[in-house]
Amino acid sequence: xxxxxxxxxxxxxxxxxxxxxxxxxxxxxxxxxxxxxxxxxxxxxxxxxxxxxxxxxxxxxxxxxxxxxxxxxxxxxxxxxxxxxxxxxxxxxxxxxxxxxxxxxxxxxxxxxxxxxxxxxxxxxxxxxxxxxxxxxxxxxxxxxxxxxxxxxxxxxxxxxxxxxxxxxxxxxxxxxxxxxxxxxxxxxxxxxxxxxxxxxxxxxxxxxxxxxxxxxxxxxxxxxxxxxxxxxxxxxxxxxxxxxxxxxxxxxxxxxxxxxxxxxxxxxxxxxxxxxxxxxxxxxxxxxxxxxxxxxxxxxxxxxxxxxxxxxxxxxxxxxxxxxxxxxxxxxxxxxxxxxxxxxxxxxxxxxxxxxxxxxxxxxxxxxxxxxxxxxxxxxxxxxxxxxxxxxxxxxxxxxxxxxxxxxxxxxxxxxxxxxxxxxxxxxxxxxxxxxxxxxxxxxxxxxxxxxxxxxxxxxxxxxxxxxxxxxxxxxxxxx
Amino acid sequence: xxxxxxxxxxxxxxxxxxxxxxxxxxxxxxxxxxxxxxxxxxxxxxxxxxxxxxxxxxxxxxxxxxxxxxxxxxxxxxxxxxxxxxxxxxxxxxxxxxxxxxxxxxxxxxxxxxxxxxxxxxxxxxxxxxxxxxxxxxxxxxxxxxxxxxxxxxxxxxxxxxxxxxxxxxxxxxxxxxxxxxxxxxxxxxxxxxxxxxxxxxxxxxxxxxxxxxxxxxxxxxxxxxxxxxxxxxxxxxxxxxxxxxxxxxxxxxxxxxxxxxxxxxxxxxxxxxxxxxxxx
Numbered sequence: 001x002x003x004x005x006x007x008x009x010x011x012x013x014x015x016x017x018x019x020x021x022x023x024x025x026x027x028x029x030x031x032x033x034x035x036x037x038x039x040x041x042x043x044x045x046x047x048x049x050x051x052x053x054x055x056x057x058x059x060x061x062x063x064x065x066x067x068x069x070x071x072x073x074x075x076x077x078x079x080x081x082x083x084x085x086x087x088x089x090x091x092x093x094x095x096x097x098x099x100x101x102x103x104x105x106x107x108x109x110x111x112x113x114x115x116x117x118x119x120x121x122x123x124x125x126x127x128x129x130x131x132x133x134x135x136x137x138x139x140x141x142x143x144x145x146x147x148x149x150x151x152x153x154x155x156x157x158x159x160x161x162x163x164x165x166x167x168x169x170x171x172x173x174x175x176x177x178x179x180x181x182x183x184x185x186x187x188x189x190x191x192x193x194x195x196x197x198x199x200x201x202x203x204x205x206x207x208x209x210x211x212x213x214x215x216x217x218x219x220x221x222x223x224x225x226x227x228x229x230x231x232x233x234x235x236x237x238x239x240x241x242x243x244x245x246x247x248x249x250x251x252x253x254x255x256x257x258x259x260x261x262x263x264x265x266x267x268x269x270x271x272x273x274x275x276x277x278x279x280x281x282x283x284x285x286x287x288x289x290x291x292x293x294x295x296x297x298x299x300x301x302x303x304x305x306x307x308x309x310x311x312x313x314x315x316x317x318x319x320x321x322x323x324x325x326x327x328x329x330x331x332x333x334x335x336x337x338x339x340x341x342x343x344x345x346x347x348x349x350x351x352x353x354x355x356x357x358x359x360x361x362x363x364x365x366x367x368x369x370x371x372x373x374x375x376x377x378x379x380x381x382x383x384x385x386x387x388x389x390x391x392x393x394x395x396x397x398x399x400x401x402x403x404x405x406x407x408x409x410x411x412x413x414x415x416x417x418x419x420x421x422x423x424x425x426x427x428x429x430x431x432x433x434x435x436x437x438x439x440x441x442x443x444x445x446x447x448x449x450x451x452x453x454x455x456x457x458x459x460x461x462x463x464x465x466x467x468x469x470x471x472x473x474x475x476x477x478x479x480x481x
Numbered sequence: 482x483x484x485x486x487x488x489x490x491x492x493x494x495x496x497x498x499x500x501x502x503x504x505x506x507x508x509x510x511x512x513x514x515x516x517x518x519x520x521x522x523x524x525x526x527x528x529x530x531x532x533x534x535x536x537x538x539x540x541x542x543x544x545x546x547x548x549x550x551x552x553x554x555x556x557x558x559x560x561x562x563x564x565x566x567x568x569x570x571x572x573x574x575x576x577x578x579x580x581x582x583x584x585x586x587x588x589x590x591x592x593x594x595x596x597x598x599x600x601x602x603x604x605x606x607x608x609x610x611x612x613x614x615x616x617x618x619x620x621x622x623x624x625x626x627x628x629x630x631x632x633x634x635x636x637x638x639x640x641x642x643x644x645x646x647x648x649x650x651x652x653x654x655x656x657x658x659x660x661x662x663x664x665x666x667x668x669x670x671x672x673x674x675x676x677x678x679x680x681x682x683x684x685x686x687x688x689x690x691x692x693x694x695x696x697x698x699x700x701x702x703x704x705x706x707x708x709x710x711x712x713x714x715x716x717x718x719x720x721x722x723x724x725x726x727x728x729x730x731x732x733x734x735x736x737x738x739x740x741x742x743x744x745x746x747x748x749x750x751x752x753x754x755x756x757x758x759x760x761x762x
Contacts, residue, residue, distance in 0.1 A: 111728075118727055122521065139729035144520040359523065449711060461604050462621075470624055474711045480540035481725055481734075 041365040046076040049355070049370075050127035052113045052134045054081035057353065060384040068373050075366055080127060082113040107448075110134050121145060124360050128367040132180055132354040138260070138441045140356070146179035147357040152368045153178060159372060164390050168349065171439040182351030183374050184387030186309045187436060188340035190216060195333040196227050196235065196303055202335070208431070210341035213238075213249050213306070214278075217287060220303045224287065227303075237287040237303045243458055245288050246279045248306070250450055253343045254440055258475070265475035272471070273464035276457050305334060308350075309387060310429055339432045346438035352386040383407055388429065399426055449474050509743065515736040524733075531737040541738060543714060544722040547629075551700070551718065555633045556693040560686065562637060563644035568678075570645075571652050580649070583642030594639070595706035602631055602707075628713045636700045643696075644689050651685030652678070680760075687757035691750060 049065075051057035058081045065077035089100050113134065120126040130146075140146055150173075153159050161169060168185050172178060190211050194202040201223060217237055228234050238245065250257075253275065257266050266272075283290035341347050355374065361367050373379060380394030381401065389395040401407035403422050404414050414422075453471050456462040462470070516531055518524035535541050570579045586594070601607050602622040609619040622631050659677045668676070701720035704712060710725055711717070719742060726735035 114728055118730055121730060122727075122732060136729055139731070143730045143732070144523060145730050445710070456604070466621070470713075473714050477540055477543070477714055477717055478711050478725075480538065480543075481722065481729070481731075 043072045043366050043369045044074040045363045045366055046078065047128040047361070047363050047366045047370060048078040048080055049129040049131065050117060051079070051081045051131035052083055052110065053131070054083045054085050056133065056386075057081055057131055060353075060382065063382065063384070064370075064374060064379050067378065068370055071373075072366075072369070077370060082116075083109055121358070121360060126358045126360055128358055128361040128363055129371060130356050130358055132356060134444065135356075136444055137180060137356075138174075138443060141174045141179045145359055147359045147361065147364060148177050148179060149181060149357060149368075149371075150178040152357075152364075156368070156372070163392055164375065165392065165395075165433060165436075167434065167436050168390055168439075171349065171437060174441075180354055180356035181371060181375065181390075182354040183380065183390055184353060184385060185349045185351050185390055185433075185436070186387040187347070187349045187432060188306055188308050189310060189432060190337040190340065191305045191307065191334040192220075192337045193301060193303060193333045194335050196220075196301075197223050205337045206335055207338070208336065209338045210345075210347065210435075211338045212252055212341060212343060213245065214252075216304050216306075217282065224303060228286070234286045235301050235303065236289070237282070239289075239300065239302045239305065241289045241291065242279050242283040243455070245282065246276065246454055246458075247451070249275055249279065250447075250454075251342075251348075251440070251442065252340070254442065255342065255344045258443075258446060258479075260441075260479075263479040265472055265479060267468045267472040267475065273468050276454065276464045276467065280458075304337070306340065310432065336428070339435055342438070342440065346440075347435045348438045348440050349436045350439075381407075388433070395429070396426060399429070445478055446475055449478070509739075512736040513740050515732045516740050518733060521730070521732040527733075531733045532741070535734055535737045535741070538734070540717070541719075541722055541734075544717055544719040547715065547717055548698075548719045551629070551632065551636075551716075552694060552697045554629075555636045555697055555700075556690065558633065559637050559640055559644060559693055560689055563641045563689070564648050564682075566641065567645045567648035567652060568674075571649060576649075580642070580646060583645050585642070586639045587642050591702045591706055594635075595703055598631075598635055598703070599707055623708055624713050626713070626715050628708070629715045632700060632704055632716050635703055636697065639700075639703070640693065640696050644693060647685055647689050647692070648682065651682045654685075655681045683760035684757055687753050687760070691753050694746075694749065694753075 049057075049061055051061070058079060061079045065079060068077055069075055083106065086104070091098050091100075114136075117126060117130075117135075130140075153161060165185065168182065169178065172180060172182060174180075192202070192205050194206075197205065197220070201219075205219070220237055224235075224237055240248075253271075257272055259266070279288075282288050339347055355371055357364060357367050357371065375391055377391055377394045377397070379385070380389035380391040381398055385398075389398055398407065400422055403418050403425075405412050449471060453462070453467045453474075457464060457467045515521060517526060517528060519527045519530075566579075566583065570576050573579065599606065603609075604619060604621060604624075606622075608622065613619060620627065622628065655678065659681070660673055663673050663677060698720065701718055701724070704716055704718065705721070705724070708716065710721065710728070712721070719738065723735055723738050723742075726732075726738065
């Protein structure tokens with residue numbers, strides 16, 4: 001009896017050990033040969049894409065999937081999204097029907113999605129393509145959960161890197177490898193109100209250099225004092241709240257406080273506390289709004305406006321099409337100043353949609369083709385596409401379609417003013433985009449800790465030094481894992 | 482030739498045994514397999530490398546130390562208090578009512594419990610409100626070294642009723658004749674406790690100890706609901722480490738930590754069962 005039980009136990013252990021090894025491919029150079037084989041294979045079968053954010057991904061990806069399946073008969077693309085769509089409220093106001101919806105962040109749903117995804121991945125499954133909306137990219141990449149895309153990019157004769165923004169493709173590399181691809185990009189740029197500065201100051205600000213938030217504020221302290229002397233209603237430096245500005249300053253100074261290479265945090269040397277106190281000081285002086293819930297009216301006069309998307313879709317005023325209007329930040333006097341740089345001098349970008357290929361995918365050939373399809377001109381010209389297309393031809397064409405209205409189904413003949421606007425816009429976008437050289441992988445866990453702890457400071461529940469100590473402890477614990 | 486007939490009991494055991502093999506041994510075998518691979522996907526065999534790097538990980542060692550510390554404080558304290566309460570109420574008229582009251586925390590859902598304790602211990606919570614009313618400043622209960630005593634309190638509050646029931650059952654199994662003989666010989670209540678009650682509760686104590694150790698691992702749920710993935714360092718337990726490794730898909734570290742934990746629990750349980758056999762005999 002004992003012998004029989006022992007034998008069964010040994011057999012079970014042997015089976016489970018064997019299961020660990022059979023699916024694993026070699027991690028050495030032989031994988032490249034298998035990728036070449038994959039790229040030469042047939043585009044067929046079923047693939048799936050997993051996303052958390054339903055609102056951002058579902059409709060766009062379903063449209064893409066339908067086009068892809070029509071282009072490649074014999075394929076099936078399934079879109080799996082997780083978050084619930086925000087509830088749309090319809091009400092009557094002054095005789096008009098007003099629709100509103102509130103987008104709320106649900107940490108429990110996020111955790112549930114990651115838990116579900118991890119359970120699938122740990123079992124050797126999961127969707128073929130993973131949207132990067134809430135994934136801890138750095139950790140997944142480090143643990144080899146993303147298939148190396150550069151091997152597909154190098155082996156596929158139909159993929160031409162020069163068709164895309166190459167500095168973006170370079171910036172997203174992890175340890176020399178491309179393991180995820182953004183389909184769009186955007187960057188922060190600042191405009192300033194020239195009427196609030198002397199002509200000399202305005203000339204200095206207009207040089208299209210780089211800026212940091214701290215630099216913007218210090219450059220306008222004199223002008224702020226003179227513009228607001230004796231005024232009843234203050235003209236703020238920025239149309240932002242203290243918490244928002246702190247978030248932006250945190251992004252700017254990330255590398256000062258987090259060293260991913262050494263897995264260490266530095267919150268207790270006084271500079272983080274100084275940053276917190278500085279933001280509070282800005283609010284006290286009236287440079288920014290102190291309260292998150294203050295009535296921050298977009299379009300009011302401010303010294304600087306930091307904008308996150310140099311997109312005609314947001315900035316173009318069709319009623320006043322003119323060469324300078326796309327820089328309009330709500331005031332006719334707004335002039336573009338420069339592109340945002342981090343404290344380390346690098347010029348970062350962000351993306352709205354990005355994807356990685358699951359290393360467990362059994363149909364990498366079709367998954368790669370779908371990813372390529374998302375990068376194609378056809379999909380990058382979608383009106384649902386956000387940010388600037390990473391595809392060079394699509395970026396140029398989308399700008400033109402935005403100006404002549406064909407992107408929205410209302411094409412109008414191009415006037416000379418519109419032609420000038422297009423030329424100026426495209427030149428500005430490319431001029432700024434050429435300077436991008438970094439994609440800082442902001443760790444979502446650390447960002448959540450920062451938001452949580454600094455909220456206590458702005459609420460008055462904790463002092464700056466208490467926040468620093470708590471963060472030092474928590475972040476070090478996280479990095480030490 | 483020797484008759485090698487399979488005993489009928491084997492067939493009764495077989496379904497349970499198969500379930501145990503399928504749902505426990507097989508996954509554990511897979512887990513041990515992952516613990517000797519460099520990564521779950523396209524990984525290679527690395528022998529004991531993961532074990533060595535885990536034992537050098539400050540977060541793992543902190544989790545291990547905190548778990549040992551938590552167990553070292555909460556298990557004996559919980560046992561002592563539940564034994565004390567069991568001794569106090571065993572002859573009371575409303576023993577059933579007391580038992581029911583002490584068992585209520587055990588059936589409350591963790592989510593409601595976490596909500597209740599958050600209301601009590603959060604920075605702007607009820608306790609700090611009361612302290613302020615008394616002219617004492619606010620205390621950061623959940624985000625300072627005081628978090629450990631708070632967690633011990635929650636653990637005891639939740640598990641004392643269960644242990645008390647076990648001790649009550651042990652107390653009832655001690656024959657009354659022992660006490661009657663002791664009283665005839667002039668023994669004091671304290672002597673009766675030391676010489677009759679405690680020695681006869683040895684087997685129950687071992688069981689209570691095992692259950693308390695097992696339940697002390699489950700306290701993670703409450704800590705997690707109250708303080709999240711990365712709480713104050715003093716209450717970061719092994720389960721935090723393993724949960725976070727799962728969230729970040731670090732299977733080698735997760736499975737290595739699991740294997741070590743299973744070994745520790747196996748040794749601990751065997752030690753306690755050996756102790757029980759020794760005391761019983």
